[in-house]
Amino acid sequence: MKLLTLLLLLTLVSSAAHAKVIHKERSIYRNIVISEQDDVRCMAFENRRNSATNQACIDLQLPERLVFEYTRSIVAGLAFKPAPKNILIIGLGGGSLPTMLSRVLPDTDITSVEIDPAVLKMAKRYFNYQDSARVKSVIKDGRIFIKRALKNNQRFDWIILDAFNADYIPEHLLTKEFLEESKALLTPNGLLAANTFSASKLYDYESVTYQSVFKNLTILPSPTKGNRVIFACNCDALPETIIDQALYYKLLPYGVDLKGLVSRFTNEIDWDTKVSPLTDQYSPANLLK
Amino acid sequence: MKKFTVLSLAFVAGFSIMCFELLGGRLLAPYFGSSVYVWGSIITIFMLALAMGYLAGGKFSLYQPSLKRYALIFMSAAISMIPTIIFAQDIMDMVFSLIEDPRYGSLLASLCLFLVPTAIMGMIAPYSVRLLTESATSSGQTAGFLYFVSTLGSAIGTIMTSFYFVLWFKLDQILWLTFAMMFGAGCIALSVALTNVFSDRAPTKEVNV
Numbered sequence: 001m002k003l004l005t006l007l008l009l010l011t012l013v014s015s016a017a018h019a020k021v022i023h024k025e026r027s028i029y030r031n032i033v034i035s036e037q038d039d040v041r042c043m044a045f046e047n048r049r050n051s052a053t054n055q056a057c058i059d060l061q062l063p064e065r066l067v068f069e070y071t072r073s074i075v076a077g078l079a080f081k082p083a084p085k086n087i088l089i090i091g092l093g094g095g096s097l098p099t100m101l102s103r104v105l106p107d108t109d110i111t112s113v114e115i116d117p118a119v120l121k122m123a124k125r126y127f128n129y130q131d132s133a134r135v136k137s138v139i140k141d142g143r144i145f146i147k148r149a150l151k152n153n154q155r156f157d158w159i160i161l162d163a164f165n166a167d168y169i170p171e172h173l174l175t176k177e178f179l180e181e182s183k184a185l186l187t188p189n190g191l192l193a194a195n196t197f198s199a200s201k202l203y204d205y206e207s208v209t210y211q212s213v214f215k216n217l218t219i220l221p222s223p224t225k226g227n228r229v230i231f232a233c234n235c236d237a238l239p240e241t242i243i244d245q246a247l248y249y250k251l252l253p254y255g256v257d258l259k260g261l262v263s264r265f266t267n268e269i270d271w272d273t274k275v276s277p278l279t280d281q282y283s284p285a286n287l288l289k
Numbered sequence: 290m291k292k293f294t295v296l297s298l299a300f301v302a303g304f305s306i307m308c309f310e311l312l313g314g315r316l317l318a319p320y321f322g323s324s325v326y327v328w329g330s331i332i333t334i335f336m337l338a339l340a341m342g343y344l345a346g347g348k349f350s351l352y353q354p355s356l357k358r359y360a361l362i363f364m365s366a367a368i369s370m371i372p373t374i375i376f377a378q379d380i381m382d383m384v385f386s387l388i389e390d391p392r393y394g395s396l397l398a399s400l401c402l403f404l405v406p407t408a409i410m411g412m413i414a415p416y417s418v419r420l421l422t423e424s425a426t427s428s429g430q431t432a433g434f435l436y437f438v439s440t441l442g443s444a445i446g447t448i449m450t451s452f453y454f455v456l457w458f459k460l461d462q463i464l465w466l467t468f469a470m471m472f473g474a475g476c477i478a479l480s481v482a483l484t485n486v487f488s489d490r491a492p493t494k495e496v497n498v
Contacts, residue, residue: 028325115324141322144391151386172318280319281459287452 023126027118034126036060040067043094043122045167053165055119056094058127064100065255070195071097073220073229074160075251076261077193079241080231084108084157084191088149090142090173091163092119095129100254102135104247111156112137113145115163143172146181155187161194171283174206178280179213186234194230200289207271209278218265231265241265291356294481295420296438298363301474302413303442304449308467309370309410310335311450313403315460320381321395330392334399335407342411349412350419356482359416363475366409367468373402374464410471414439 019037024046031046039060044052057067066072074097085108089098092114102110114120117139123129131137138145142163149156159182163173172178182192192214196206207230210217214232221228231238241262248258278285313331314323321327349358380401388394417435422428454463 115322141324141391143319144322147320147385148389170323172323175319177319279459280315281461282455283315284456287456 023122025118025122027116029116029118032118032122034122041126043119043127045165047167053167055165056096056123056127058094058096063128064103064253066096066100067255068096069222069224070227070229071100072254072256073222073227073261074162074193074195075100075254075256076220076229076258076265077158077160077191077231078104078247078251079243079258079262080233080238081158081191082242082244082247085187086111086156087158087160088156088185089113089160089162090145091161092123092129092137093162094127095123095137096127097160097162098135098137099127099129102132104250104254106134108134110135113140113142115139115141142170143178143181146178146185150181150185154185156185156190157187158191158193159186161192164196169202169285169289171278171285172280174209174278174285175283176209176212176277176279179210183213183234188234189239190234191238192230192232192234194232196228196230197226200226202285202288204272204275205278205285205288207269208273208275211269211273212277216267218267220261220265223264290481290485292421294356294478295359295417296435298359298474298478299413299417299435299439300442301470302363302366302410303439304446305467305471306335306339306407306410307443307446308450308454308463308470309403309406311447312460312463312467313399315455316377316402317381317395317398320385321391321398324391326392327395330395330399331403333396334403338404338407339411342408342413343415345408346412346415350416354416354419356420356478356485359413359420360475360478360482362409362412362416363471363478366406366413367472367475369406369409370464370468370471373406374461374468377402 019035019042021033021035022041023034025032025034033044033046033052035042035044040057041060042054042057044054046052059065059067066075084105087101087108087110089110089112092098092112095112098110098112101108112135114137120137120139142161161173161182163170186192194210197203207217210230210232216232216237218231218238219228220231243258243262251258276282310331314328317327317331346362349362381398384394384398384401388397414435417439418428418432421431421435423431450463454466458466
């Protein structure tokens with residue numbers, strides 16, 4: 001098993017080495033590298049260990065296809081909320097999610113919040129992301145945006161949290177208080193979808209933290225990677241999933257098989273519920289990894 | 290005895306300052322994020338406060354320097370931390386509604402939360418030098434050793450807080466711990482001063498600087 005992991009790791013590293021770097025962008029946070037390989041263009045944060053994880057990818061032959069499995073998993077939220085009036089996305093990346101959602105839901109207002117202006121610049125230049133009348137992007141820390149939006153009495157039908165990567169977790173975005181603020185920003189019966197990591201000690205803490213705010217969680221685990229998407233709502237329990245045939249076919253070209261994804265939804269609690277939730281007072285998320 | 294007391298207390302002060310500074314980042318993150326400018330605000334205010342503290346501590350050491358007054362500085366620093374610990378949320382709420390830009394927001398919040406306690410802590414170093422200095426010729430060495438001890442305290446305070454305390458305790462618990470260390474240090478200085486009445490006075494020979 002160890003050998004297998006090692007082999008896998010080696011192939012990953014060597015494939016990363018074969019990718020052709022087409023651009024490097026300076027950032028006040030972490031410098032960004034755009035690379036291309038086999039007609040797939042990716043954005044990663046610069047990393048000396050040559051083990052950078054891609055933040056965003058686009059298939060140059062089929063630009064609308066969602067390359068990442070977890071992005072497709074997030075879209076499965078449409079089974080709970082087929083027609084959201086507005087969507088808030090924390091963490092832009094290459095913008096594939098807002099781009100795709102705006103095509104499927106042309107009447108929905110989509111706001112993406114991204115902390116790093118350089119990421120937004122790269123998304124526009126290399127990943128076909130565009131602001132429009134209905135699609136907006138804001139450069140701000142996600143927590144600050146949500147706090148400010150609450151003060152301004154804004155509400156969202158669907159909030160997508162996608163600000164984490166495997167290397168570093170913004171700790172103030174993984175606390176009970178932050179999730180309470182996010183929940184308060186949802187309309188009644190509003191939906192929350194969060195891309196999170198399941199392959200670490202943090203798994204228990206993270207799960208309990210979400211549970212402490214939202215009570216009932218529906219989880220879409222990834223069959224191959226360490227990600228999972230958590231679905232929860234500003235209501236007692238998530239509604240029954242509805243799969244509209246028209247929507248189902250509309251999503252297929254993006255690589256999203258709504259029926260297949262929904263069939264993998266689970267309510268199973270497979271974490272240690274005895275750990276304490278992470279709070280603003282206690283949030284050593286990166287030390288618990 | 291007095292020398293040992295002053296040096297150990299300077300170590301505690303160095304430890305507490307960095308403990309306090311690191312927790313500042315934790316305190317501000319929910320309102321202003323954890324970007325580089327938030328740390329910029331915190332460090333700016335700490336440096337400013339320490340600069341003022343050094344000046345004030347130096348002046349204060351001109352008037353009948355004693356361990357009792359030294360104890361007073363520690364206790365005042367500790368007490369001035371209480372409003373920060375108790376009202377941090379309310380203060381940050383106010384600043385958050387007042388200022389949109391998180392750079393100036395975090396700067397003003399840092400000013401309100403950290404300036405006074407840190408300035409008082411800054412008085413400790415020059416005052417310690419005054420209590421320890423025996424002659425003009427050795428004053429440089431005395432100051433050097435004092436800074437060695439207190440900065441070592443800062444280094445250990447930094448690593449303990451960022452590696453372990455945040456994992457073991459809640460934020461408020463660590464803040465109260467810092468309060469307790471400073472207040473306890475003040476009590477120790479006071480009790481040494483009271484049991485050692487005769488050697489309480491610092492050397493009174495005028496030193497030309």
